[in-house]
Amino acid sequence: MSRKKAARSKGGGAAPSAALPPAAQGTGRSAAAPRGSSAAAAAPEVPRNGGAAAAGRPSLSSSGEFYDLAFKVMLVGDSGVGKTCLLVRFKDGAFLAGSFISTVGIDFRNKVLTVDGVKVKLQIWDTAGQERFRSVTHAYYRDAHALLLLYDVTNKASFDNIQAWLTEIHEYAQQDVVLMLLGNKVDSAQDRVVKREDGEKLAKEYGVPFMETSAKSGLNVELAFTAIAKELKHRSMKLPNEPKFKLHDYVKKEVRGSGCCRS
Amino acid sequence: MARREDGRDWAYRVDPYGFERPEDFDYASYEAFFSRYLVVLTRRAIKWSKLLKGNNSIQKSLKVKRYIRKGIPNEHRALVWMIVSGAQTNMEQNPGYYHRLLEGEKNAKLLEAIKTDINRTFPDNVKFRTTADPCLQHALYNVLVAYGHHNKAVGYCQGMNFIAGYLILITKNEEESFWLLDALIGRILPDYYSPAMLGLKTDQEVLGELVKMKVPAVAELMERHGVMWTLVVSRWFICLFIDILPVETVLRIWDCLFYEGSKIIFRVALTLIKQNQAFILEATNFPDICDKFKQITKGTFVTECHSFMQKIFTDPGSLSMATINKLRETCREKLLSQG
Numbered sequence: 001m002s003r004k005k006a007a008r009s010k011g012g013g014a015a016p017s018a019a020l021p022p023a024a025q026g027t028g029r030s031a032a033a034p035r036g037s038s039a040a041a042a043a044p045e046v047p048r049n050g051g052a053a054a055a056g057r058p059s060l061s062s063s064g065e066f067y068d069l070a071f072k073v074m075l076v077g078d079s080g081v082g083k084t085c086l087l088v089r090f091k092d093g094a095f096l097a098g099s100f101i102s103t104v105g106i107d108f109r110n111k112v113l114t115v116d117g118v119k120v121k122l123q124i125w126d127t128a129g130q131e132r133f134r135s136v137t138h139a140y141y142r143d144a145h146a147l148l149l150l151y152d153v154t155n156k157a158s159f160d161n162i163q164a165w166l167t168e169i170h171e172y173a174q175q176d177v178v179l180m181l182l183g184n185k186v187d188s189a190q191d192r193v194v195k196r197e198d199g200e201k202l203a204k205e206y207g208v209p210f211m212e213t214s215a216k217s218g219l220n221v222e223l224a225f226t227a228i229a230k231e232l233k234h235r236s237m238k239l240p241n242e243p244k245f246k247l248h249d250y251v252k253k254e255v256r257g258s259g260c261c262r263s
Numbered sequence: 264m265a266r267r268e269d270g271r272d273w274a275y276r277v278d279p280y281g282f283e284r285p286e287d288f289d290y291a292s293y294e295a296f297f298s299r300y301l302v303v304l305t306r307r308a309i310k311w312s313k314l315l316k317g318n319n320s321i322q323k324s325l326k327v328k329r330y331i332r333k334g335i336p337n338e339h340r341a342l343v344w345m346i347v348s349g350a351q352t353n354m355e356q357n358p359g360y361y362h363r364l365l366e367g368e369k370n371a372k373l374l375e376a377i378k379t380d381i382n383r384t385f386p387d388n389v390k391f392r393t394t395a396d397p398c399l400q401h402a403l404y405n406v407l408v409a410y411g412h413h414n415k416a417v418g419y420c421q422g423m424n425f426i427a428g429y430l431i432l433i434t435k436n437e438e439e440s441f442w443l444l445d446a447l448i449g450r451i452l453p454d455y456y457s458p459a460m461l462g463l464k465t466d467q468e469v470l471g472e473l474v475k476m477k478v479p480a481v482a483e484l485m486e487r488h489g490v491m492w493t494l495v496v497s498r499w500f501i502c503l504f505i506d507i508l509p510v511e512t513v514l515r516i517w518d519c520l521f522y523e524g525s526k527i528i529f530r531v532a533l534t535l536i537k538q539n540q541a542f543i544l545e546a547t548n549f550p551d552i553c554d555k556f557k558q559i560t561k562g563t564f565v566t567e568c569h570s571f572m573q574k575i576f577t578d579p580g581s582l583s584m585a586t587i588n589k590l591r592e593t594c595r596e597k598l599l600s601q602g
Contacts, residue, residue: 105497
């Protein structure tokens, strides 16, 4: 059995950890474990009964990379909005036009990033967008710490479906899941049919942070994942005197525009 | 991927079906295998020519079954698939039907769903590039559109694009591909592709049960780490091993699939798992397990398609259709009661 443990506890002995899965948290769900902890179907990394955390000793991911915290992030949205491209851009820094195949089923990749000196491993789940696959994929929602919901700014239907996705998320995901709305493919300025303002408006309506991205140019891709990682890290190991991390404000401050209208 | 068209070895970078070989393709070991396999292919080709001599008809028999298990030569593959699957009969009994489907009224939503995937089907195959002449994307689009309007209960499900793509590569004929797709989806496979995907979910559970019976240590590992079968095997079922196993191996599996039916999928899955049992059991956590399941579909064991196909009929032991049907029944009921 895995001896992988979570959180190097900087805040003292409480060892607030949010390693996958939350079910493994010995003491359950404090602020440290933003997930529900029922015997989850997908229970990566840590034995369910995993009690005491070996505080101070980071874990080794299967790829051999050390990390302090681990979270599960899911990419969702209509078929063809660019979920896999976004993931590959973030993971490998690459975008190869015309080299992507449609995702069938569900898959994941890991990436470790450093957030304020803490190594955070994101286990990023990529899902098939076609509606009929949802009955296969929504079983995974409940274990997700964060969801990136994508639409394609050149495809109005994918934007119109966002509400349906939000309903689905409300039904299956944890209540405190970190959610972010992304309008992807902004590099295709010519074909854009969804204005940035429309995305902003919808996001505001639902109280969700929002940004426009381009997996092709890389615009805001790193930021989207970093922002998520920061939020999750702050939730799980907040120091007593540390100011609260505000995801909305952070995104607003860091986001880059797609062209002429914003610097 | 940088396409190199400079050297004399360019031809080897693309396999006979048009797929570009990956950067890390192991040419040396593949050649070693292929020189051996070539002998088999030649022997089989002679046997098949005799079997099909003069009359292009095949009656089901133990001899034909044995022949098919040993592989259908590529030049006869389309024909034999057409005959043994019943596609040929259907095509002959419904002349012009395929073209009428293409000329008829269309469902806009269906067309949109198919269009989204046309560019995302085999970008690594030179015959599916927009620069190819003819570009097989058109045939693929037609076959999927026709099928979606023929079988409205299924419409279009991701995964069908890859299957239709393979059929087009082998038959080089739209109409035959359509009827073979119909044989697979309409008769040979349980309802994997309909919106509820109940057949798929059922068969994933059935595989879980079979693993419990035949490779219990692996079943126990999956259970202990809470890995759902759907996570590691859904693509095996939906894509019928396309992009999972090497092309030649997939075609050999399909030879048997068309003749013997869907239980072949279980045989392949069980063989992969059983053969790699010790390797899978090294996994100590959830992502490790997923990773192992990806790795067991690579390497010489699966590349050497001839010996692999022998193994699928011996390794998993007996596997009767009665057992599978019974398991399907109980698993389906369980799924339905879970809602």
